[in-house]
Amino acid sequence: MMELAYTTDLGVFAQGLAEEVLESPFAEPFRGKVNLLFTSPPFPLNRKKKYGNRQGQDYIDWLAAFAPIFGKFLTPDGSIVIEVGNSWEAGQPVMSTLALRALLAFLDEGNFHLCQQFVWYNPAKLPSPAQWVNVERIRVKDAYTHLWWMSTTARPKADNRNVLQEYSESMKQLLKTKKYNAGSRPSEHHIGAESFFTDNKGAIPPNVISVANTSAGTRYLKYCRENDLKPHPARMPIEVAEFFIKFLTEPGDLILDPFAGSNTTGAAAEALGRKWIAIEPQEDYIKGSKGRFPPIFLSNGD
């Protein structure tokens, strides 16, 4: 069962299960057209949450079964980026390898290349798992999630010049003074001074994306409050979606999020001039996600 929930200038939100929507006539025209599939599937947890988390081998099989389906939607140089958090064994101070095994199974099943692994580090993450971190003090905070960038070709569309970061103060100084102590580093890399004097308009970012997940005061939360809707409990900060959209797509490209939740991906895509498709079964989350767009953008909305 699938229903069109709402559309915007650039996007469409379909209500339903990804496995059904993606096999329906609605999705047919988008096959081979998606430049970036960016998503956070329900995480594997050791306790059930509202949005239906699976456990163990069941989770691995469930996620891996999506790989060939997702693959059919990609352009030849398209990318898939999947975010999965860590999970812990129930009742023990021991991490589960489930997230990594699920990602590996997905990679194998889709016959994808692993272009690069990223982590999203959340400096504002509350200490967890509480028993081992706060009470017994035998583990440290678990504060990152895995983002695996995958594709069918080893050279998908990507340009790190679209995600340059502001230079550090010392680098700005260096570019100004052009004085640098060239020579060998402890790593035995030889640093030629010339390469350091070129202003490349910003620093190439690392594969650790550091964004605090503190969204208090956003338009989305205000909208949920005003409309008596429960905010999505596993929202991602919009900056993480923006990073991959800028890095891996161009304006006018098409982005798909098959587990869209509160539609962080669609909102980031719309703001960056990309087209988007979102899929989510839970009506409350879809209703709340409308708050991410100015009402004038929405049709089928109320």
Ligand SMILES: C[S@@+](CC[C@H](N)C(=O)[O-])C[C@H]1O[C@@H](n2cnc3c(N)ncnc32)[C@H](O)[C@@H]1O
């Ligand atoms: C981790 S959340 C995504 C959060 C999202 N990135 C955001 O920022 O709001 C995963 C979402 O997948 C949805 N979901 C679970 N099973 C699904 C399925 N079979 N098809 C589509 N969505 C599903 C859940 O309802 C949940 O909202």
